[in-house]
Amino acid sequence: MNLSDAIDAYERHLRVERGYSPQTVRAYRADLTALAAFAETRKVSSPDGLTLDLYRDWLWEGSQRGLAKATLARRSASARGFSAWWARAGGETGTAQGAEGADAAARLRAPKADKTLPRVITREQMDGILEQLAARADDGEPGALRDVAVIEVLYAAGIRVSELTGLDIDDVDLERLTLRVVGKGSKERVVPFGVPALRAVRAWLDGGRPRFAVPRSGPALFLGSRGSRLGSRAVYELVAGLLADVPGRGPSGPHALRHTAATHLLDGGADLRAVQELLGHASLGTTQIYTHVSTERLKEAYRIAHPRA
Numbered sequence: 001m002n003l004s005d006a007i008d009a010y011e012r013h014l015r016v017e018r019g020y021s022p023q024t025v026r027a028y029r030a031d032l033t034a035l036a037a038f039a040e041t042r043k044v045s046s047p048d049g050l051t052l053d054l055y056r057d058w059l060w061e062g063s064q065r066g067l068a069k070a071t072l073a074r075r076s077a078s079a080r081g082f083s084a085w086w087a088r089a090g091g092e093t094g095t096a097q098g099a100e101g102a103d104a105a106a107r108l109r110a111p112k113a114d115k116t117l118p119r120v121i122t123r124e125q126m127d128g129i130l131e132q133l134a135a136r137a138d139d140g141e142p143g144a145l146r147d148v149a150v151i152e153v154l155y156a157a158g159i160r161v162s163e164l165t166g167l168d169i170d171d172v173d174l175e176r177l178t179l180r181v182v183g184k185g186s187k188e189r190v191v192p193f194g195v196p197a198l199r200a201v202r203a204w205l206d207g208g209r210p211r212f213a214v215p216r217s218g219p220a221l222f223l224g225s226r227g228s229r230l231g232s233r234a235v236y237e238l239v240a241g242l243l244a245d246v247p248g249r250g251p252s253g254p255h256a257l258r259h260t261a262a263t264h265l266l267d268g269g270a271d272l273r274a275v276q277e278l279l280g281h282a283s284l285g286t287t288q289i290y291t292h293v294s295t296e297r298l299k300e301a302y303r304i305a306h307p308r309a
Contacts, residue, residue: 003039006047007032009089010082019186021162023232031078034058047086055079055108069111076110083108119248121260126155129242130196137203145208146222146230147238149200153179154239154254156197158261158278160184161232161254168219172201183280191278 001009011029014020020028038058039050058079059072067075083105121129133151137144154164163181171180177198178190204222214227222230236253243252258279265275276284 001047002045003036003047003050006086006089007036007082010085013085021184023162024184027074028078028081031075032082034062034075035079035082047082050083050086050104052104052107055083055105059108059110063111072110076108080105080108119252119256119259120263121243121246121248121256123264125246125248126260129246130155132242140207142204142208142211143225145200145204146212149197149204149208150222150230150235150238151242151257152197152200153193154235154257155261156193157181157191158258158265159191160258160280161235163280164254165222165230165232165235167221169205169221170219172221174198174202181280184282187280189277189280191280 007029010032011025014025014028015022035050035055035058038061039045039054042054042057044050044054059076062072062075083103087103130148130151133144133148137148150164153159154161157179159179159181160183163183166182167179173179177194178192180188180190182188201221209221209223212223212225212227217223217227218229220229224230224234232254239254239257240252243256262275262279265278266272273284
């Protein structure tokens with residue numbers, strides 16, 4: 001099997017057997033396509049020809065081109081995942097790569113990604129954003145009603161953009177104020193949302209969605225103006241536009257609202273494990289970044305307000 005075919009097979013493995021999200025699969029695919037292009041310069045066209053030295057040279061070449069540490073770390077993870085899979089898959093087909101201990105990238109390491117705190121929107125800023133959206137929706141324009149519901153749900157439930165766009169109408173329990181979402185690894189969880197989000201979703205379902213819906217809309221909760229399921233790109237553009245004039249540093253995509261929801265919960269006294277469940281993190285360590293965010297916010301408030309700071 002040549003390298004291109006192996007990457008295709010690995011992509012199917014990630015989608016079908018591992019249940020990875022489309023975004024994650026695309027990221028792995030892009031990394032491995034770059035690896036294949038680099039391997040071609042070394043006249044390597046088969047997975048069996050990938051050695052630890054070649055993997056290391058590929059990462060080094062990326063670092064020389066100025067790739068961020070986070071990108072190099074992701075490339076390293078993509079390579080290790082592919083190599084481990086090929087070691088198993090190759091073993092089933094009797095190739096040399098599949099022999100025990102033939103996982104060439106098992107010892108591959110990349111520079112640790114720089115630890116940066118996620119962007120957090122203040123409560124006052126969030127209030128301003130939501131008031132701005134509500135004003136746009138005063139005339140009942142369906143797109144504006146949808147935008148209010150999208151932002152309210154993202155902030156209220158702290159869900160990922162892929163989880164939001166994947167919601168169907170039946171996933172929303174308007175009586176219990178809960179959403180059923182499918183997260184990473186196709187893991188399903190139920191998350192709560194609040195009364196403002198409930199009002200926004202009801203307004204969208206009653207006065208907005210019927211005006212966008214067409215036969216192909218299916219059960220999708222959020223729709224674009226042409227009636228198809230709302231896509232992640234449209235949500236990114238919406239959030240980025242809303243945050244463009246909001247003071248603060250860091251990414252301006254939907255994940256900023258997820259970070260904000262988690263931090264505001266912890267600021268309000270929520271238990272860390274409860275926040276972990278809400279966010280769908282497999283590891284508590286992933287959630288602990290938000291305790292750091294809350295501590296930094298406390299320290300900043302202290303520096304500003306305390307006379308002996």
